[in-house]
Amino acid sequence: MGAGRLWLRAAAITVTIAVNVLAQVLSAITGNYGPRPQGIGWAIVFVGVAVDYVVCAVIAWRAVRSSAPGWLMVGAAFFWAAGAWYPLTRDIGWLWPLVEGVTDLWAVLVGILVLSYPTGHLASRFDRVVAYTLSGAFLVRFLGILLFSSPSAADCGCVANPYAILPSPDADFWLGIAWRVVGVVLLLAVVGRLAARWVTSTLPARRVSFVMPLALLLWCYGTFQDSISFALGWDSGWLQFVPPVAIALIPPAFVGGVYYARGLRSRVADLVIVARDKVDRALWESSLARTLHDSSLRVFWWDEHRRVYQTSDGEPVPDGDPAGRPGRSTLTIDSDQGPIALIEHDVALGQDDRLLDAVSSALLLSVDNDRLRGRLEQTIQELRESRLRIVEEGYLARRRLERDLHDGSQQQLVSLAIGLRIATTKAASAGETELVGDLEKASAQLADALRELRELARGIHPTVLTDGDLRSALEELAQRSATPVEVQVGFQERLPNVVEETIYYCVSECLANAAKHAGARNCAVLVTRTDADVTVVVKDDGRGGARIEPGGGLEGLRDRVETVGGHVEVRSVAGLGTIVELVLPAQTVEAARPEA
Numbered sequence: 001m002g003a004g005r006l007w008l009r010a011a012a013i014t015v016t017i018a019v020n021v022l023a024q025v026l027s028a029i030t031g032n033y034g035p036r037p038q039g040i041g042w043a044i045v046f047v048g049v050a051v052d053y054v055v056c057a058v059i060a061w062r063a064v065r066s067s068a069p070g071w072l073m074v075g076a077a078f079f080w081a082a083g084a085w086y087p088l089t090r091d092i093g094w095l096w097p098l099v100e101g102v103t104d105l106w107a108v109l110v111g112i113l114v115l116s117y118p119t120g121h122l123a124s125r126f127d128r129v130v131a132y133t134l135s136g137a138f139l140v141r142f143l144g145i146l147l148f149s150s151p152s153a154a155d156c157g158c159v160a161n162p163y164a165i166l167p168s169p170d171a172d173f174w175l176g177i178a179w180r181v182v183g184v185v186l187l188l189a190v191v192g193r194l195a196a197r198w199v200t201s202t203l204p205a206r207r208v209s210f211v212m213p214l215a216l217l218l219w220c221y222g223t224f225q226d227s228i229s230f231a232l233g234w235d236s237g238w239l240q241f242v243p244p245v246a247i248a249l250i251p252p253a254f255v256g257g258v259y260y261a262r263g264l265r266s267r268v269a270d271l272v273i274v275a276r277d278k279v280d281r282a283l284w285e286s287s288l289a290r291t292l293h294d295s296s297l298r299v300f301w302w303d304e305h306r307r308v309y310q311t312s313d314g315e316p317v318p319d320g321d322p323a324g325r326p327g328r329s330t331l332t333i334d335s336d337q338g339p340i341a342l343i344e345h346d347v348a349l350g351q352d353d354r355l356l357d358a359v360s361s362a363l364l365l366s367v368d369n370d371r372l373r374g375r376l377e378q379t380i381q382e383l384r385e386s387r388l389r390i391v392e393e394g395y396l397a398r399r400r401l402e403r404d405l406h407d408g409s410q411q412q413l414v415s416l417a418i419g420l421r422i423a424t425t426k427a428a429s430a431g432e433t434e435l436v437g438d439l440e441k442a443s444a445q446l447a448d449a450l451r452e453l454r455e456l457a458r459g460i461h462p463t464v465l466t467d468g469d470l471r472s473a474l475e476e477l478a479q480r481s482a483t484p485v486e487v488q489v490g491f492q493e494r495l496p497n498v499v500e501e502t503i504y505y506c507v508s509e510c511l512a513n514a515a516k517h518a519g520a521r522n523c524a525v526l527v528t529r530t531d532a533d534v535t536v537v538v539k540d541d542g543r544g545g546a547r548i549e550p551g552g553g554l555e556g557l558r559d560r561v562e563t564v565g566g567h568v569e570v571r572s573v574a575g576l577g578t579i580v581e582l583v584l585p586a587q588t589v590e591a592a593r594p595e596a
Contacts, residue, residue, distance in 0.1 A: 009061065009070075013054050016078040020050040023084035034087030034156075037240060045241070046084065049248045053077035056251030063258045066120030069113060073251050076109040090158035097149060097161050100172075101142040104179065108138045110250055114190065117254050126193065130186055137182040144175045281312040284366065288359065294345055302339040309342050317342075333360050340367055417446050470500050474525055477508055482515040483540075485523045495534060499584050502564050503527070503536055506557050510538040510580050513553060518542025518578060533566075534586035539579050546572040554580075 024043040027033050036042070057073035064070070082103040089096040111134050115127040122128045150167030151158065161167065281301055289297040300309035300317050309317045331343040341363060424439040465473045471489040478485035494500070507525055514520040520542035527536050548554040548570055557580075558568040566584035 012074050020047050020081040023081045032087045045244050049244050050077040050080050052248045053251050056255050059255045064120050069120045072109050072113040076106040079106040093159040093162050097146050101145040141175050141179045285312050298344045300342040333363050473504050481511045483520050483523055487525045489527045491529050509557050514540035529586045534584050536582040541577045544572045544576050545574040546578045
């Protein structure tokens with residue numbers, strides 16, 4: 001907001017308060033109240049009404065998109081003081097007819113304020129007709145006072161009206177009667193229409209206008225009471241307080257309804273939390289209906305394949321255009337990628353465009369989050385599948401390499417070892433002692449090479465998993481371990497090749513760590529499974545204190561397990577040993593598995 005607009009509003013508020021306070025002070029000093037009630041209590045009431053309007057104007061400027069309601073409130077408060085200034089200006093001929101003519105202008109502004117609730121503009125034809133009629137009636141009265149009003153000095157204590165072209169001592173009375181009759185009729189029309197809306201409308205419409213009917217009924221009564229008092233000179237006693245109270249209720253009713261709708265907008269934001277995991281259509285619809293207090297609210301979702309809107313249950317939209325149904329309105333929600341949904345709601349909620357913007361934003365955000373979440377989950381799943389394919393290909397490649405070493409190089413070395421033993425026997429029979437020594441030395445070297453080749457082949461792929469099963473493979477690891485190891489495998493079914501290989505190498509890593517780094521005296525390996533998972537627990541009684549560190553063996557173990565869709569948990573306390581728990585996916589595999 002510009003600084004000039006702020007200064008203008010501040011100046012208007014200051015002048016309005018000053019005019020009202022000054023009028024009451026001068027009335028008290030001069031004792032010149034005219035026909036108005038007198039006393040400090042009434043002075044406080046009149047100033048309080050003006051302050052009430054000014055405060056609500058400041059709130060309206062902040063809460064309502066249109067600035068018109070705030071200016072209507074300030075204008076009503078300013079001209080509210082005209083009734084007090086009129087007796088004070090009766091000695092100024094050119095001024096008092098003008099002041100008397102605008103004494104009821106505040107009522108016109110308040111009437112337009114009521115008709116513009118809650119959007120700040122006249123939305124319906126009825127509202128515009130009432131506003132024009134009210135403004136026209138006021139203009140007739142104003143011109144009538146200027147051109148005809150000429151009360152006697154004995155009756156009003158005023159000087160002659162310089163504007164009167166047809167002076168009449170009774171013009172003011174009859175103009176006042178006509179003005180009040182028109183005011184009562186228009187008020188009754190507005191109240192009747194509002195009451196009919198209240199009775200026939202749904203809960204949202206009643207909640208949006210929850211205070212205004214009471215204020216209007218009181219104002220209607222106050223206008224009727226004022227008309228009786230004016231026409232018959234009736235002293236209404238304490239009932240005189242009803243009109244100013246009713247008048248003071250209208251601006252709080254206006255801003256109260258606006259802030260109620262604003263509260264709805266803030267609660268709409270919670271719908272994003274409701275749909276943070278997934279856009280559950282039925283949940284979103286029920287949550288939105290509960291938030292907006294509109295039990296009849298429906299959400300129709302766009303089906304991209306069928307190119308039609310459907311209900312949350314997947315049923316087609318009921319026959320007939322929702323926008324054409326009595327008391328109903330629709331909100332279409334679209335995105336850059338096309339239609340998303342169509343919300344059918346009570347027409348009363350459509351009076352607050354910011355509320356509808358909040359609903360659209362909440363649904364768009366939820367849908368976008370759902371789409372992004374779906375794409376992310378799809379990407380993660382594709383990444384997992386791709387990583388698993390890489391692991392499986394690596395397994396097959398290692399299996400082929402191990403077979404090539406076993407069936408090729410290893411068999412040739414075995415045949416060479418047999419040939420060396422035959423040659424050694426022949427050399428010994430021939431008495432070639434030196435040759436026998438050389439052959440035995442070559443046989444020892446060949447045995448070492450063959451053992452290293454077998455260790456290399458086992459590191460590439462454990463042959464025992466191919467020739468046996470997971471239990472026998474883990475028992476072989478236990479026999480080769482430097483520390484005693486107890487192995488328990490609680491099932492007979494085979495697991496996927498990559499899962500069994502992962503378990504084998506992870507257990508091998510854990511047993512090696514227990515012997516080399518933890519100084520363990522005993523270890524245990526427990527393998528169990530459910531329908532979905534297989535759990536491997538490796539325990540040792542070593543020094544403890546192990547944890548997963550970057551570049552460490554446990555980090556490599558974790559990466560290997562996560563590659564096949566599992567996870568690792570390490571529990572290790574210094575002096576109390578280490579427990580490594582692996583959880584991997586387990587799918588039942590046929591007993592006869594094809595060889596790679």
